[in-house]
Each structure stands twice: as C-alpha cells, then as structure tokens.
C-alpha cells in the first residue's frame with residue numbers, strides 16, 4: 058500500500074479535527090478526500106506529510122512510518138498545500154530551481170515529468186509568482202511539488218479558486234501523472250471532481266462517512282431522487298420541508314432535490330400538495346443521484 062492510515066485522531070483543544078480515521082491507498086491510485094471546509098482534510102494531509110503529529114493512531118506513506126520515517130517521507134512525497142507554497146517574489150523559473158535545489162536535484166533531471174505542465178507557463182517564466190493568475194500559480198505549484206519525482210503526491214484542494222477551464226485541465230494533468238506511477242491523494246470540496254477519482258472517501262467532522270468507487274457510492278444511493286422546481290423558490294423550500302412524505306429536500310442548482318420517506322410515493326401527490334399551497338410552474342421529475350446526494354444523505 059502507498060498510504061496506510063490506521064485509527065488516526067487529532068484534536069486542537071476542544072475541536073476534534075480527525076476522529077479515528079482509517080483507510081488505505083493503493084500504489085498508482087488517484088484517491089479523493091471529499092468534504093466541506095473544516096472536515097479535517099488539511100489536518101490529515103499535514104499528518105501524512107509529517108508536518109503535524111497525530112494524537113493517536115499510526116500511518117505510513119510509501120512504506121515509511123510518519124514518525125520514525127519522517128525524513129524518508131519528506132524525500133519521497135510531493136505536497137501542494139491549499140494555500141500556495143510559492144515564493145511570491147521569485148519568478149516561475151526561480152521558484153522551480155529553488156524547489157529542485159532543496160531536494161538535491163535539478164530541473165533538467167526530472168524535466169520529463171513536468172514538461173506537459175511547465176510548457177503552459179514557460180512563456181511567463183520571468184514573471185514573479187505573486188503576479189500570476191490562479192490557474193498559473195496552481196500549475197507552477199504542481200511543477201514544484203513534482204520536481205523531485207515523488208512516489209506519492211498530496212494535493213490539498215488544488216482547484217479551489219481556480220476557473221472551470223483550468224480545473225478541467227488540472228484533472229487531465231492528474232490523470233497523465235497517474236500513468237507515470239505516482240500515487241495521488243487529492244482533496245476537494247467540489248463533488249463533481251469526486252467522479253474523476255478511482256476511489257473516494259466522503260469525510261465530514263473528522264470522520265469518513267463512506268469509502269468506495271464513485272460509481273459504487275452513487276449506485277448504493279438508497280432512494281429515488283426527484284428534481285423539483287416552482288416559481289417561488291423560497292416558499293418551495295419551506296413547503297417541501299412540511300410535506301408529510303419528505304425524507305430530504307435541499308437546493309441543487311436551480312432545482313430542489315427531493316427524496317420521500319414513503320415507499321408508495323407518487324409524484325402526483327407532491328404536485329397536488331404544492332398546488333394546494335398555491336405554487337405555480339411546478340416541475341417534478343425523477344433524476345439520477347450524484348455524489349453530492351450521497352453526501353447529503355450520509356450526513357443527515
């Protein structure tokens with residue numbers, strides 16, 4: 058296993074950031090930690106990259122224990138923290154050379170690994186990191202995290218604050234890196250990105266709610282799910298909560314997602330209920346569940 062996490066707990070005074078977390082990541086896997094802000098993702102990354110010591114439990118990365126093997130881990134992993142790790146006053150080229158030097162290597166030695174990504178920012182290589190766009194900073198930070206050819210790559214919310222096109226390109230880059238035998242642990246609050254991982258752990262309040270492939274998580278969704286819309290959205294939210302057969306109802310884009318607690322639920326019943334409440338332009342139709350729906354259901 059590339060990463061083994063066994064019963065890891067960590068508290069900051071009264072806040073339990075991680076509560077007996079266990080999971081394993083296979084070599085070459087692209088594994089996602091999916092969860093909202095404050096779920097404990099950064100704390101876990103810091104423990105696995107040896108920057109923070111857990112209160113309880115054990116973990117190994119690339120075969121090394123996070124406590125006794127911390128020096129080896131630092132040489133074998135790449136870490137792209139959520140907040141940019143770049144030196145703002147150094148140029149693209151200087152940042153990259155700096156990271157190569159501290160790992161005792163050169164940009165030339167591992168250029169092959171970063172080439173695809175670096176050529177996109179190379180035209181700006183003399184620009185200071187502080188003056189780059191979010192997407193360009195992200196690409197540079199990834200190059201810096203890769204420059205010593207790590208076995209395991211940790212990416213903490215790499216696409217937060219990045220535009221949708223750059224987000225898509227970024228995930229394509231990760232898929233290419235995976236083919237080069239790098240194990241990747243990536244965290245994201247974006248549920249749509251979860252579908253791009255081999256396996257994911259849904260995490261909230263320091264606990265894993267479910268761990269599986271995205272397909273399995275979706276197919277194990279226990280209920281029929283419906284999209285609901287009406288002219289008055291705010292009133293619709295209130296009324297759906299009052300409908301006696303509601304199990305869950307929450308906003309999802311321009312619709313509400315609704316599940317029923319009644320095995321014999323019929324859309325006509327809901328439509329009639331909403332009509333009685335004077336709603337207009339009512340739409341109710343069945344839809345396929347998403348990872349976000351699984352998350353909502355599990356964290357209920």
Ligand SMILES: Nc1ncnc2c1ncn2[C@@H]1O[C@H](COP(=O)(O)OP(=O)(O)OP(=O)(O)O)[C@@H](O)[C@H]1O
Nearest residue numbers: 069072073074092093094095096097098099100101
């Ligand atoms: N140094 C700290 N001191 C006190 N509490 C902390 C500290 N770091 C994190 N926490 C708390 O621990 C919990 C988990 O935080 P963590 O940063 O690990 O979560 P996260 O999933 O990475 O979320 P975010 O994306 O907001 O960083 C949160 O409640 C957070 O407020």
